[in-house]
Amino acid sequence: MSSESASTTAIIYTHTDEAPLLATYSLLPIIQAYAAQAGVPVETRDISLAGRIIAAFADRLPEEQRTPDALAELGALAKTPQANIIKLPNVSASIPQLKAAVAELQALGYALPAYPDEVSSDEDRDTRARYDKIKGSAVNPVLREGNSDRRAPESVKRYARNHPHSMGAWSPDSRTQVATMTDGDFRHSEKSVVIAADDTLRIEHVDEDGTVTVLKESVPVLAGEVVDSTRMDVAKLRAFLTEQIARAKADDVLFSVHLKATMMKVSDPIIFGHVVRAFFPALFEEYGEVLADAGISPNNGLAGLLAAAVTLPRGADVEQAVIAGLAAGPRLAMVDSDRGITNLHVPSDVIVDASMPAMIRTSGHMWGPDGQEGDTLAVIPDSSYAGIYQAVIDDCREHGAYDPATMGSVSNVGLMAQAAEEYGSHDKTFEITAPGSVRVVNGAGETLLEHDVDAGDIWRACQTKDVPIRDWVRLAVSRARATGDPTVFWLDETRAHDANLIAKVNAYLPEHDTAGLDIRIMSPVEATKLSVERIRQGLNTISVTGNVLRDYNTDLFPILELGTSAKMLSVVPLINGGGMFETGAGGSAPKHVQQLVKENYLRWDSLGEFLALAESFKHYSEATGNARAKVLADTLDRATGTFLNENRSPARKVGSIDNRGSHFYLALYWAQELARQSDDAELAAAFEPLAKTLAENEQAITAELIGVQGSPVDIGGYYRPDPEKTTAVMRPSQTFNDAIASLAAG
């Protein structure tokens, strides 16, 4: 089947990375077997980090190693009404991850160039440009051609209330605090304009002598689009960081930094590098030049720095300086205290959306170098969104931890389509090399936005198109109508960008019937206070936010309410009519892969996949008229309900059912629902024998699945696991495999 004809008729299930990929090896064969009975093809496309690297260098690889650019194909598909994509989380690679993936592929025989830290030739420039396109959040902005609708379905919320997850108690004496800048950051420097007519903008740097350097030649814009620019004053950033490090030391709390070096792939690694510099002043005073000359950047974290420094003549001295710096500074929060991995080791290890809620769930604690929990100074340099975490912390300190058995819910409608807001800043973010100004100029040569800058400052521009804003308002009203819940736009009228958005929201709301709906506009901090107050009363609130708060809120509230964002329903109604169904709101859980390899146990919870799949079948049925797809959806919904009632989610430890066992139970309940339903007798007959076989063999299958656990396994790679080895590991029950195979045979 060619990809064009496939795209009009098939559901595309993405082949990604890490834990979700492992789960796919077990779950996808079940899905394909069931869907085939209803005439619904389910195909895969490889958008894994390794797959994207291979595709990007296809022209430099021999014929037999080449693969097509599946991400480009799906990006184009997402713009069509035919799109029906199930999107699993994928690695948004930091440079250390990218390098590791390249090394693994090279070892597999792919003659890929190394990532050039220093660029000295045209070839380097080309190689670097290809890798830079792959790194960071490179998949989601391409596929997300719609806004985001993330929520906990009622059945999931009920499950969480009946099986409340653990929640660390909060003390009124907690000294945990958020530290954020009050001046000179992105928040305080922001300027914003609404574009009057379709145009092409240019971004220029003007140095102190008036010499103009074009930073970006062409930024096409449409009428009604919001364009912002802003700067991080690096002198102020460094002063702020030095102050916070001293403060954490004086207060004897842990020091931690929380960034999004993956999604904000240009700005945040630079900020991360400044944190590393500020934490180790003596190291950089002494060896800064040596490290820089060797192309070793603190932006990639302490782990990369230490590994690379070993090769230097004074490598041992550098290592000693790091040890001395750790001893001299405040106690540094740890990612893994057993393995000595600090908060400053790898930029992709401290991703704010997951790291802050995990801390709030654990009594406001992080882990210290001694492996003990402790209060922390959580540094979030830019103040645009940091205040929401402080508001939650203040609430917990005052009223204690939330109670998952009784708390309400905060769902999210997020603006993200067409690379909205910070998502689109990657190719418009610059680390400034000389003092002067940066300006955004329109086609007529007029300056629309301008900032004074100094060398080292980070300057960035963002774009938010009008069509997505309009669609976001529509989606917010439709969720408000569907639920009757208060619906709050988290917008701050004192922020330049938000002020423009507020005007648009006020213009577009009257296009809808909002009679009887409670729709408000509040600053993020005030909206947080309202939402947590309602949560404590067991009440639900819809948060309608921009892209970054979409990311933050859809981990923050689910982690507090459900224990994990993996249990979220995450739908992206694509603006051109297609559907994308994301599986949960979390990431690719690297820790889970380590556990599988060590003890053949995968604790990944595929509930997000089950929820996405049901929505995808529903959409398929509506788009194609295939009534059987609707039967698949309805029966899967009911099966997921039983799955939750029976508490068949993976446990965390060896000896219980894990991800594979949870897939068996889903297959059992789904087959039983299909056999039982009366909408389609033929389909019922097709599933009756399977339902019987699975039920009869429950003991045997779970015994086979649990029996393999407990010892190390080989999946033949991390970023490019070997398909045969991984299949063998992820499908270890012959009885179960035979039963699924019998469906096709029958």
Ligand SMILES: NC(=O)C1=CN([C@@H]2O[C@H](COP(=O)(O)OP(=O)(O)OC[C@H]3O[C@@H](n4cnc5c(N)ncnc54)[C@H](OP(=O)(O)O)[C@@H]3O)[C@@H](O)[C@H]2O)C=CC1
């Ligand atoms: N949509 C996407 O494509 C996204 C991709 N990412 C990427 O994922 C990677 C890891 O990100 P990170 O910030 O560490 O966040 P993760 O969400 O991957 O991990 C945080 C923790 O969340 C829990 N968790 C997440 N998903 C599940 C699940 N399905 N079942 C059970 N537990 C789950 C696990 O906790 P525990 O250990 O307690 O079990 C996990 O260790 C990065 O490369 C990041 O860029 C991140 C977010 C979204």
Ligand SMILES: O=C(O)CCC(=O)C(=O)O
């Ligand atoms: O695109 C990414 O890097 C991660 C996105 C994410 O965390 C989210 O969508 O919640």
Ligand SMILES: [Mg+2]
């Ligand atoms: Mg997120």
